[in-house]
Amino acid sequence: MAAATRIAAAPFKAPIAAPLVAALLLLGPSGSGRAQNSPVDGVPGAQPGSDAPAEEPAEEEVRPSGVRYDVEITGVEDDGLRGTLNDASTLVELKGDAPPSLIGLERRADSDRDRLQTALRSAGYYDARLDIRIEDPAATGTLPAGGEAPPVKVTVAVTPGPLYHIKTVTVRGTNGTTLPGELATEELGLAAGMPAVAQGVLDAETALVGRLAKRGYAFAKASDREVVVDHSDRTMDVAYTLNPGPLTRYGATRIEGLEKVDEDLVRGRLAWTEGQVYDPGATDRARQDIAALQVFDTVRVRMADEPGPDGVTPVIVTVGERKRRFIGGGLTFSTEDGLGTNAYWGHRNLFGGAEQLRVGVDVGRVAGSSGGSSSTGNDLPDLRFSVNFRKPDFLAVKQSLVVNFAVVNDQPPAYSRVASELTVKLERPLTEQLTVSYGVTSERGRVRTKDTTYQTAFIGVPLGAAWNGTDNLLNPTSGQRASLQVTPWFPVGGDTKSPFTSVRLNGSTYYDLGNDGRYVAAARVGLGSILGTSLTDIPPDHRFFAGGGGSVRGYGFQKAGPRDRYDDPVGGRSLFEIGAELRIKVTESIGVVPFVDAGTVYDSAYPDFSEPLRVGAGVGLRYYTDFGPLRVDVGVPLNPASGDARWQLYLSLGQAF
Incomplete structure (x- = not known):
């Protein structure tokens, strides 16, 4: 005989497993429309209905340490259904919280009956049977030495029975009214022959209301949902009644x-x-x-x-x-470069149009060494003073004006530099994933190596494109991202006579191996090329270098490449880098990341692999926060050059790529 149940959705005051929510919304109270009322056997002291007078309840024996127990659900071969039952079971959920007495455990087991039956119906099993048995070893009178009772054994024997399936899906308007257009029922995840799963019925209703909303009916709602379970052929008929409301x-x-x-x-x-x-x-x-x-x-x-x-x-x-003004700071560290720090002040709404101003100071190489001979005459740490301004919706909606000014004094291993830089550019998103930028930049400075001093003065035209298809900017677990930067440089004085063009392409991909973010495989590739002039005519600060925490880990900054006679990095006209890592979440906040990187630079305009790739490997730790992961990496060079350190430590914010 078929049974029909109308649905009345009600809020829940306590957390409850999703399948139970779906089944309770769909089927109402556990007593209505039940395919099979479970017998009450299995709990000691609980008997089927009888004419005999009820016995006086036994006195509750409270054990000081509580009644420890083990629980096992048997008779279920499907892992998904087993997981649903485990999630729904109070016995499983509260196993670590021992009840004070055996009667308390019996009450807990009895409360599981309706919950487990509801979970079984939510999965499409309407003829399921349950048998819950409690076996207390202490009841035999034999206790181990010391007197502590062994765990009570609770067995939940499940006979799921046949799986019910959807027979028909009907959609109609309130009071027989015609719904606007043909409201398709395809691709709802609910069709004839599919398992009669409660969550699928609810999801299909949400999808139908969403389809009406996409047609302009903002006030559409489901006014009724009727479910008929037919036990004769083990099927379910579902009928939705929708009220579209007015076209909005x-x-x-x-x-x-x-x-x-x-x-x-x-x-x-x-x-x-x-x-x-x-x-x-x-x-x-x-x-x-x-x-x-x-x-x-x-x-x-x-x-x-x-x-x-x-x-x-x-x-x-x-x-x-938000608060209009803000301040902040940060730290970086590597074994070779020492400690780095930065501090900044900013304003989010300078003139009322969401203009952003940020003034910052970066100090690097504190208690560290540049690792090069070109900075022996400069004992100052790396210094950078910067002013950044951004105005949104400049001349067009979503187009931003960006102005950056900086004065720098830095001494990386390859050179020593003092310079000023000014960049003015426009940034504009073309799609949700693709952003382009274009502008003009100028710089003037002095770059010194052990052998040569370059006076530099350039005008550049930076052209950029960035595509981001990942799910998270600071900690991606799936998708891809790529960036392309092309900058023609024109000398306007100084020692460089020939213009040249710098091209840099980066790409990375991320794959979630377990679909839950706990095991993420990540890989990247980087390419660079300088066209238009020879290496000696290019100031060192415009050349490509490899090595460091954001490049080839295991090597010092700029040191994964050819060296000069002073053992300082020379740099190159082209660059090739690759890297891969496996991001493993041990807990919600702690992760372990084994990695391998490789790369180097070349004198030619394109990577010709005339130099051996420098390879580094290691392992890192991640501490995940709301503002991104904190990163600690330890890398070792696998084919180091003479004089390279045996290991490198890197500390920073954000993933390596």
Whole structure:
């Protein structure tokens, strides 16, 4: 005989396994529509209905250390179903919290009956039987030396029975009204012949309402859901009743919560025009685009609670502004370069248009050495003073004006440099993944090696493109990313006479081996080329170098490449780097990362592999935080050059790539 159950969704006040939520929403109380009422045998003292008078309850024997027990679920071969039952079982969940007495354990087992039956129905098993048995070794009267009772054995024997399947799926309008257009029921994850899984029924309902919303019916809802389980042929019929509401159009937009940010800036990020048919995708894009201004802690975009006349409905944008000023700092460390530190001050909304200003000071090579001979006359640490300014929506929505100015004094192993730099460029996203940039840069300075001093003065035209298809900027677990930077350089004085063009291409890929972020394989490749002149005519600070924490780990900074007669890195006109690592999460906050890197530079315009690749390997630790992973890597060179250190330690924020 078929049984029909109407669904009345109700909120839950305590955490409960997802399959139980689905089944309870779908099937209502455990007593209604039950395919098979479980017998009450299996719990000592519990008997089927009888005319005999009830016995007085036994006195509860409380054990000081509680009743320890082991629980086993038997009769289930499917790993997925076994996991569902384990998640639903109170006996399993509270195993570490021993009940005070055997009667307390019996109550816990009895409470599992409805939960496990509900979980079985959620998975499509409507004829399942349960037998819960409790065996207490202490009841035999034999206790081990010391008097501590061994664990009680709890066995949950499950007979799932046949799996029920979907027979029909019907969609209709409220009170027999016709739904707008042909509302397809394909690709809902619910079709004839599929297992009658409760979560699938709920997901299909959500998908149907979502399809109406995408057609402009912002107030669509499911007014009824009827499920009929037919035990004669072990099938389920599902009927949805939908109320689409009126076709909705965007009305006037009200913006709430603004303090110092210009309202026109926020309105410029709205992805619709007044009178346009409602589009949930446009509404969500507006929320993301407003949040991308980085001046708001919270952004909410929603339609008014009730539809307006003829469906024209007001839109409410609610924002909460962030603190306008901020300060920060950071540390880096490597065994060769020593300690590095930085400090900065910034303003997020300088003139009311979300203009960002940041002033920073970086100090490097504190208590470290450059590792090169060119800096012997300069005892100062690496210093960098920078000013960065960004104005969003400059001349066009989502186009940003970026101005960077810096004065630097640094002494890496290959050279010693004092210079000033100014860059003005525009950045514009073409798609959600692809961003392009273009501008002009100028620099003037002095670069010194042991043999030569270069006076430099250049105008450059940096052209860039960056594609990001990963799931997370600082800690990706899937997807790919790539970047291309092409910069023609034109000498405007100084010792360099010939223009040249620098090209740099980087790519990386990430694959989640377990689909849960615990085992992530990552790999990268980097290529570089300088075209237009010889190596000797290129100042060392414009050459390519390999080696260091962001390059070939296991080698010192710039030291995975050819050297001069002073054992200083020479640099090259071309670059080749590859790397791979396995990111293993040991806990939610701790990870271990074995890695291998390889790379070097060449005198030729393109990598010709005339120099041996320098290979390094090692292992790292990661501490995962809300603002990105803290990274500690230890690398060793596998084919070091003469004089290379036997190992390198790197400490920084963010993954290596």
